[in-house]
Amino acid sequence: MKKINLIFIVSTLIFLGCKPLKSEMNVDILIQNGTVYNGIDTVASQVSIAIKGDQIVFVGDEKKIAITASKIIDARGLIVSPGFIDPHTHADRDLNDLETSQNKPFLLQGVTTVVVGNDGSSFYPVSKYNKLYEQNGIGTNAVLLVGHGTIRDQVIGNSDREASSEEIIKMQALVQQEMNSGAFGLSTGLFYSPGSYATTSEVISLAKTAAANNGIYDTHLRDESSYSIGLIPSIEEAIEVGRQAKLPIHISHIKCLGLDAWYQSDSIVNIINAARKQGIDVTANQYPYDASATSLKAATVPRWVESGGIDSVFIRYANPLLKQRILDETKTNISRRGGPDKLLIVASSDTTIVGKNLLEISKIFAVSPEEAVYEILRKSSPKVASFNMNSKDIATFMKQDWVVTGSDGGSGHPRKYGTFPKKYNTYIKDQKVIGIAQFINGSTSKTADILKIPNRGALKEGYFADVIIFNPETFKDRADYSDAFQLAEGLEYSIINGKIAVEKGKATKLLNGKVLKK
The missing domain is CATH 3.20.20.140 (Metal-dependent hydrolases)
Structure with missing residues (x-):
């Protein structure tokens, strides 16, 4: 009799359209309404992402689950991606x-x-x-x-x-x-x-x-x-x-x-x-x-001249039997890099040469470009960009x-x-x-x-929560060769190991990174 009654009750609930209760989930961060590229698929999706601790615990249709979040991020109009x-x-x-x-x-x-x-x-x-x-x-x-x-x-x-x-x-x-x-x-x-x-x-x-x-x-x-x-x-x-x-x-x-x-x-x-x-x-x-970009020395000085370190470079350069050979090979290396006008000094302890190319510096020193290399290296070890x-x-x-x-x-x-x-x-x-x-x-x-890094690089449940959210219209670089030290803009959020590192375009002071190990 009890079995018949139970069957009757279940059948009645199904007939009346009653739905089972949603499962519940308490999370730290919930990301909603974004255009989500999960790092694997070739098309975007409209899904919600929930983070608890340092892991992604939910990726999917939020309507199918009751989620309570300590922090909700509305990513409407933004792109959500793995870090x-x-x-x-x-x-x-x-x-x-x-x-x-x-x-x-x-x-x-x-x-x-x-x-x-x-x-x-x-x-x-x-x-x-x-x-x-x-x-x-x-x-x-x-x-x-x-x-x-x-x-x-x-x-x-x-x-x-x-x-x-x-x-x-x-x-x-x-x-x-x-x-x-x-x-x-x-x-x-x-x-x-x-x-x-x-x-x-x-x-x-x-x-x-x-x-x-x-x-x-x-x-x-x-x-x-x-x-x-x-x-x-x-x-x-x-x-x-x-x-x-x-x-x-x-x-x-x-x-x-x-x-x-x-x-x-x-x-x-x-x-x-x-x-x-x-x-x-x-x-x-x-x-x-x-x-x-590399060092001026690596770009121009022959490797055999470098053997033993920078002191050995100038000992060989001072040798009359070797100097012309060194200059000839340095000149060839400069040509490989596109010529002296294509070698731009972008960083140096000698700030007077930063922003000038090797041709310009050689004219200031009144020497050939290959000789200018060694005049520069006597004082500093600059970085060059070569086009x-x-x-x-x-x-x-x-x-x-x-x-x-x-x-x-x-x-x-x-x-x-x-x-x-x-x-x-x-x-x-x-x-x-x-x-x-x-x-x-x-x-x-x-x-x-x-790199064989496990459980990172994708927006998947069970993966570590390294997630970024950027504005597709404003995400851009600002650094160029005249000023290489300008931070990029348009990144709205960065979440690293489940903690917010960038919020509304501003870096927080949290150091959320970890040394990853095999």
Whole structure:
């Protein structure tokens, strides 16, 4: 009898259209009404996002659940996205200083995670800086790499010679030490000293240690122009490291630098696609500017002259038997960068030369441009921007689904303050080289996959709450070559690990970042 009555009651409720009660959820932050790009799909959706603690706990139709939130953000007219992940920065120079550890140049671009230790140069040891960042607090998350050049300098110094088998074993032990401390992989700067002095077999040996720890290989190629082996052979060298060491290869940052290398992008794309079909995991990052940046010394001084450090440079330069050869090779390197008028001093302790190009400075000094290089280096070690890329190669690389956004953000070049909004405005809104979903996916989930960062880079339930909200009409870069230190604008909110770091366009004073570890 009771069973019959129960069936009758249930049937009556269904007949009357009664609905079961909604499940309830108490959360810290609820984001409503935004245009949501989740970092994975190719189209936007209109969903609500709920955050509790440091995690995303709900993504979907808010009408299906009763949500009570401590804070509600109305994102009407705004774009909601996973926080951007920048795979190539020099932000470690800011993170280790209490005055700059908030990392505002990246934070205001929408970056919630930065990778440091690129170009073969990392702060050593990793364990020391892990503790420093955790103790002082950092404004964004940080992923640390171990630099090959740093490790080589520990064992060999800045010497232009091959490593012995015993030295390679010592370097492998140091790479293992750094991986044990949480490094995500090995970076190389094979264009720079002392990395440029290493053989491919040395690099493969150290990459195998990273591979044994499920790490990646991040490389600034040996040559992006025609300084040494050439651009395409350098791409092939990177692929060979991946083939032999059996680990993912990430090229930082793909470009065709200088007239000697222009219009090789199609060939490079074919080479990389062929390697990927063979099962070699090759990816790259790219910054959206036609000017590169590095030190004046790295751009112009021959590598053999650098061996031993800056003092050795001037000992060789003072040698009458070597001076003319040094000047001739320096002149050739200046030409590779587009000529002396294309080398702009963007940062220097000697402020009198900032904003001038090498040709202008040489006229002030009344010497040739190549001689001016050494006059400048006697007093300071400036950064230069060199205008030496073309739009065709930039667009070709940007369209590839294995290319993600990376800033190479360092002092003096506007990319430190403007990379992500620059790409959005120039290449998505204006030139329409790629679509907005490809831009967001290639700045979030794809980068997380490349770096093997778990549970970040997408707006998914159970993922860490790194979320940004920006205005599609006002999100733009303000930094340029005349003033590279202007913060981007148009970012309305940044949420890092579930806590608000930017609110209504203003950075809070909270240091919400974490050192991410393998």
